[in-house]
Amino acid sequence: MAIADNRQRLMPLPDDLLPGRCQTLAYPEAVILVNPELPELTGEVDDKYQYSCENKDNQVHGWICFKPLVGFWQITPSDEFRTAGPLKQNLTSHVGPTTLAMFHSSHYAGKDLVLSISPGEPWKKVFGPVFIYLNSASNGEDASFLWEDAKMQMMAEVQSWPYSFPVSEDFQKSEERGNVCGRLLVKDRNISDDYILASGAYVGLAPPGDVGSWQTECKDYQFWTRADENGCFSIKSICTGDYNLYAWVPGFLGDYRFDAIVNIISGCDMDMGDLVYEPPRDGPTLWEIGIPDRSAAEFYIPDPDPKFMNNLYANHPDRFRQYGLWDRYADMYPDTDLVYTVGLSDYRKDWFFAQVVRRKDDGTHVGTTWQIKFKLDKVDRSCSYKLRVAIASATLAELQVIANPILNIHLLHGIMKD
Template identity: 65%
Template sequence: MSTTKLRLHIRERYVVMENAIVRVTLSKPDGIVTAIKYNHMDNLLETANDESNRGYWDLVWSEAGSSGTTGTYDRIAATNFEVVVETEEQIELSFSRKWDTSLQGKLAPLNIDKRFILLRDSSGFYSYAIYERLEGWPGFNLDETRIAFKLKKNKFRYMAMADNRRRYMPLPDDRLPGRGQALDYPEAVLLVDPIDPQFKGEVDDKYSYSGENEEVKVHGWISMDGGVGFWQIMASNEFRTGGSTKQDLTSHVGPTTLAMFVSAHYGGEDLVLKFGEGEAWNKVFGPVFIYLNSTNSQPQQDPLSLWEDAKQQALEQIESWPYNFPASEDFPKSAQRGNVTGTLLIKDRYVSDDDVVGNGAYIGLAPPGEVGSWQTEGKGYQFWSRADEEGDFSINNIRIGEYNLYAWMPGFIGGFKHDQNLNITPGCKIDMGKLVYEPARDGPTLWEIGIPDRTAQQFYVPDPNPKYINKLYINHPDRFRQYGLWERYGESYPDRDLVYTVGQSNYTTDWFFAHVPRRKNANSYKATTWQIKFKLEAVEPNGKYYLRLAIASAAQAELQVRTNNPDQNPALFTSGLIGKDNAIARHGIHGLYWLFNVEMPSALFIKGINTIYLTQANATSPFQGIMYDYIRLEAP
């Protein structure tokens, strides 16, 4: 075969595209990847699976007005096949399906066009899709959409997603009844009789391998037998829900590799895309790159070096974003996009007389909304950057459209939104100049607990129950990724709840990372009340104190605040029922961010020892609770 030639074979039920490196077979007209031939392996995908269950796009949808995050599962099967591009340099294939009223109630009201691209010298292939709704179509909810690949389970046993998050993995058989014991939710299984005894006593849970969008650019699998790597590279997060710090699934036992685009993971129903009657919409998901590598040319090479090579390939893909080769006009090239620059400063007169430079601040463009609305936004596109040590930022390759500029800064509470909408046009270069964010503040800090960084990672995370361990996270900075840590609260505080004394307690050892209920018996739980004790040398008469409560996660929780009277009724403050992010159960140290500012009249306080009572009042499940980010009391 010529090393410079692409080949396309169109058969009755299949389409095959190949170069000198890889051959990809897709079902026709469905557009399901049935085989990937690479190196010495005829098919990297699991041939024991039905052809429809190997490499596919899928979605979950529900009728308009539905609640929750589940619905009808649809492995997207196209009805029309077309060759979009066939040159010496590129093949691009389209597998599409159109929606009409005869499909109402049967399929999500979307036109979907799945594209697959093979370049001449590429060690892998690309996939993207255009989702479209036309005016007048019925409303519906899009709960989830993604790409999934199921690899050969007897070959791909080593998974990698970060330098300190990679390991030899159990088999899917180990999760089956008899070998695996289901735990408190179906994704978590205790391996009691695994085929490979080294995994005995470990918990397998796909959520243990979740990661933040901004951090996981590449993840995948290595076959030690023959030294082959299969990697999913996402060069941009612009098309994903929830911004750069949104967490999602990556790879997990299967061996499965996912490219998640829309999901309610770590955010709950607020992240479901809800379309109204007649609402038009268009969005491009991807392209993502499926990269293949091997040790074939150097048989003595360590297969783990394939991970290093995959990371380098990810950097090269990021550098070349936005790609110049997708044929769809819905995917704009670099010249059709705009750029925004500026400087972020933070003004907090109780921290510094001068403005603080926004070193490390998150700066982003997202569709217009309220402060922080980008957390739950998914219909449009988002573009995020980090400010440098001078607070300068540059956001490049922004798709045309109308946006708000949002920001938040580790070390300061709350979030910023620029008061004017930005209109991005092709080739524009907008300099925002100096932007000044003034976080909520009414007086000097009397005391504070934690560090405002939108996570609970700085608090005390206990050791896991020895019966429920993932060995990867022993002596690991992500201690929170172990199963069952919510149960450790009741074990740590069997007779009374947490009491934190300002000036004596240390939040890294004395403030439990999750405010959860306590188990009463096998099937019931009770609310827990934490106390913060502090001394006031004097009370400002007729003044107002402010309690700032920054919440890193909430799962069907109700936070109540009382002062100096645990029975105060009604409570001084209640959040009402908040949050469905499930971050506690899914080993995430944060979900959606909340900030509550509680006004506290001076009459509530006394000279001497005072106590603030924080009650998590909803207690019907072990997973309900709150993770605090940061708490501060301000004097008048």
């Protein structure tokens, strides 16, 4: 199975997941391989959720057969029809060999992404097309050629989007769509008196809504791109209709939304000029834990329990996908909870990557209380001080924040698994 350059492995066989060949873990999709066909997989965890991928990266995945050397690939040239924006996680491939084209899913998000159509409400949407690609190599060639060739084909399909062959009038062709370009700047006087280039910003068009509403939007189309180092962006082949333009800039808190509705008509080339995002701020930053980039990757990710290893993710950037890491918090803090001291603690080592519950001996769970300790040498009582919390993801969770009279802040977390 191959999902990315660094996410490829020999997979268990379907029979390896039958009773007696594996041990089921906390949920039926996750198992320990007890007696697999490939002995080298014995003792490893397999879990289809470990092979999930963000929409923005989910363009080609599939399988390689070694005898004969053939590849089976699913290529998705555009994620415009997928829901909830570029960072939404979706399943890709798993034991089967199974290849999934996930168009709509509430995985990792919960009921907010369950599609709801009211009685009598008109609704239609084109999902896809996706491209199934088969390739082969001569005996003796390196099997990696098949993956590299599939990536080349993926890039060709991206250039061919939108396809011209669908006959449905609901699938708009290239000449029926429009384009938008512009430049995004950041205005933050507590950092610089000059405008800051929104380098690497995510910029997208999604149905009109509140700031950040694209994260739970699941009925219509979304079109996203990343700005270059100068904050310049270009979004091409946008379906006609009304949109808001949304954006966020890694390293800056909050969401941007252009106030006016953006109306895309056939054949338009709209230059929106310079757009300015002013992050929420009431004064200079006194302290900050982590990086506001919609990820917890910079925080402390523990090693998995040796009993629950998937060797694909050993020393891997995506090691957070290892099974059972939520229980490692209780191993590290069996009796007391995390205490972080600003100026002394290091979030790369001292801030656990997920706020989780603690399991009690009777099988129930209790929330955990984290503390942030900090000292202010001088307090201006005529000013307001704000704590801003950026949450990468939350499902069935409650966050309580309590500040005591001496400005120690306690974070109370309770997260239940669906």
